[in-house]
Amino acid sequence: MNSKVKLLLISNTYAYGGGFLSHAKDEIKSFLSGIDSLLFIPYALKDRDEYEDIARAYFKNLGISLNSIHKFEYPKKAVSEAKSIYIGGGNTFRLLKELYDLDILDDLKSAILKGVPYMGSSAGIHMVTPTMRTTNDMSIVEPPSLDAMGILNFQINPHFIDADPKSKYMVETREKRLEQYHEDNDYLVLGLREGAWVRIENSKIKLGGKHGAKVFQKGKQPKEYKADSYIKLPVE
Amino acid sequence: MNSKVKLLLISNTYAYGGGFLSHAKDEIKSFLSGIDSLLFIPYALKDRDEYEDIARAYFKNLGISLNSIHKFEYPKKAVSEAKSIYIGGGNTFRLLKELYDLDILDDLKSAILKGVPYMGSSAGIHMVTPTMRTTNDMSIVEPPSLDAMGILNFQINPHFIDADPKSKYMVETREKRLEQYHEDNDYLVLGLREGAWVRIENSKIKLGGKHGAKVFQKGKQPKEYKADSYIKLPVE
Numbered sequence: 001m002n003s004k005v006k007l008l009l010i011s012n013t014y015a016y017g018g019g020f021l022s023h024a025k026d027e028i029k030s031f032l033s034g035i036d037s038l039l040f041i042p043y044a045l046k047d048r049d050e051y052e053d054i055a056r057a058y059f060k061n062l063g064i065s066l067n068s069i070h071k072f073e074y075p076k077k078a079v080s081e082a083k084s085i086y087i088g089g090g091n092t093f094r095l096l097k098e099l100y101d102l103d104i105l106d107d108l109k110s111a112i113l114k115g116v117p118y119m120g121s122s123a124g125i126h127m128v129t130p131t132m133r134t135t136n137d138m139s140i141v142e143p144p145s146l147d148a149m150g151i152l153n154f155q156i157n158p159h160f161i162d163a164d165p166k167s168k169y170m171v172e173t174r175e176k177r178l179e180q181y182h183e184d185n186d187y188l189v190l191g192l193r194e195g196a197w198v199r200i201e202n203s204k205i206k207l208g209g210k211h212g213a214k215v216f217q218k219g220k221q222p223k224e225y226k227a228d229s230y231i232k233l234p235v236e
Numbered sequence: 237m238n239s240k241v242k243l244l245l246i247s248n249t250y251a252y253g254g255g256f257l258s259h260a261k262d263e264i265k266s267f268l269s270g271i272d273s274l275l276f277i278p279y280a281l282k283d284r285d286e287y288e289d290i291a292r293a294y295f296k297n298l299g300i301s302l303n304s305i306h307k308f309e310y311p312k313k314a315v316s317e318a319k320s321i322y323i324g325g326g327n328t329f330r331l332l333k334e335l336y337d338l339d340i341l342d343d344l345k346s347a348i349l350k351g352v353p354y355m356g357s358s359a360g361i362h363m364v365t366p367t368m369r370t371t372n373d374m375s376i377v378e379p380p381s382l383d384a385m386g387i388l389n390f391q392i393n394p395h396f397i398d399a400d401p402k403s404k405y406m407v408e409t410r411e412k413r414l415e416q417y418h419e420d421n422d423y424l425v426l427g428l429r430e431g432a433w434v435r436i437e438n439s440k441i442k443l444g445g446k447h448g449a450k451v452f453q454k455g456k457q458p459k460e461y462k463a464d465s466y467i468k469l470p471v472e
Contacts, residue, residue, distance in 0.1 A: 012406050014406055015406065016404040016405075016406055017404075046416070046419040046420070091416055093375075094416075094420065132375065133374070133375050133376050133377070133378075134374065134376075135374065135375060136374070136407055137408075137413075138369070138370065138371065138372070138413045138414075138416070138417060139329075139368065139369050139371060139375060139382055140369050140370075140413075140416055140417040140419075140420055140421065141369070141420050141421075142369075142381070142382045145378070146375055146378045159405070159406065159407045161405060168252040168253075169252075169395070169397060169430065170248050170250055170251065170252055170395065170430055171372055171395045172373075177373075177374045177376075178374075180282070180327055180330075180374070180376055181374060181376040183282040183376075184282070184330065184376055184377050185376065185377075194405065194406055
């Protein structure tokens with residue numbers, strides 16, 4: 001991994017009982033310290049203006065001014081001039097489709113590889129992994145491809161949830177779905193429980209927040225990681 | 237809807253505590269009465285031989301001999317000669333991709349429009365709706381399109397589940413997902429709870445099994461249907 005890359009990838013935009021990104025406030029403050037402006041990408045939700053307002057109020061409180069990309073006439077220029085970037089949660093298919101339609105995936109990738117700090121929550125996480133094939137979202141629209149930026153060389157499953165042995169609901173457990181993913185794909189998958197995040201700086205992956213993570217590697221037993229530990233991939 | 241079309245669309249392949257299609261046995265028996273052979277399409281699961289064995293044992297018990305399409309050298313011929321067709325559950329993306337790769341979607345559509353009885357459970361349901369945009373499955377592989385046969389002019393969401401007000405899990409409820417679907421699409425969606433099925437004959441849609449269904453129409457309040465009632469669409 002390029003050592004300039006700075007990522008903060010948060011499993012969920014809203015934690016139970018909390019407001020917009022409230023559970024990750026201290027981490028976000030530290031991650032963006034010294035930065036006074038942020039480019040927000042609201043395309044995972046339909047009402048972009050409302051989403052912008054919510055995000056603006058949050059970042060204003062941290063002393064960071066926010067501009068939403070949907071208000072720019074030239075989105076490519078907005079990306080190239082951004083001092084930091086945040087892509088919020090919502091529907092991953094809708095989000096990726098819009099990034100393809102605007103033709104800004106490569107611009108985002110260049111910015112991130114140059115060291116512009118990138119934050120993503122939920123759907124926003126999938127944009128920096130190789131593909132969006134480990135999303136939990138419903139395929140309500142059709143992006144031209146499920147390939148994403150591939151800044152990371154592994155997949156993430158946000159909102160990872162352990163099987164409930166008492167459940168009578170008969171769809172596949174998350175673990176079963178990731179097993180099915182590995183029947184047809186090779187990338188390792190980091191299952192990030194709600195309340196958890198990973199911060200990636202200097203090529204190191206640090207797990208933060210609550211509830212930990214579980215790493216799924218094809219043909220191996222899943223491996224559990226606790227909050228505040230470093231994750232070394234591939235698992236040995 | 238073409239009045240020759242005969243469909244039996246079952247929300248789940250396995251019901252809680254039951255075996256393969258055991259919850260729908262009487263309905264399947266009645267739907268396929270007078271038919272002695274069935275073409276099985278196992279592509280939603282990776283292990284096709286194992287899936288074939290499970291399905292064969294089930295249908296043998298009903299006096300119906302089963303041939304699985306993956307054993308045929310010419311799948312198009314298998315479809316054109318089928319007396320009845322069943323597509324089983326699993327991962328919908330994998331299933332649709334395989335039907336595109338084999339180029340048999342049009343053949344299946346012709347057969348069904350000519351009156352060959354079609355059964356689909358879970359993933360198999362999505363094949364006869366306009367698209368697979370209302371699946372619950374993980375996008376583990378990438379079909380060339382999410383468009384399906386469009387025998388029906390509405391969508392179905394199998395394994396429909398009502399929101400649990402006590403849940404602390406922060407992903408979108410199913411109802412919220414279908415609301416997001418309607419932000420970008422117009423087709424009505426029939427949310428078929430587990431244990432439920434619809435049988436469509438003579439252009440009539442009869443809801444069977446347990447737990448009923450909920451119909452979601454863009455810009456309207458959802459409407460509840462009880463088992464054994466007829467569903468008239470669009471909802472007035």
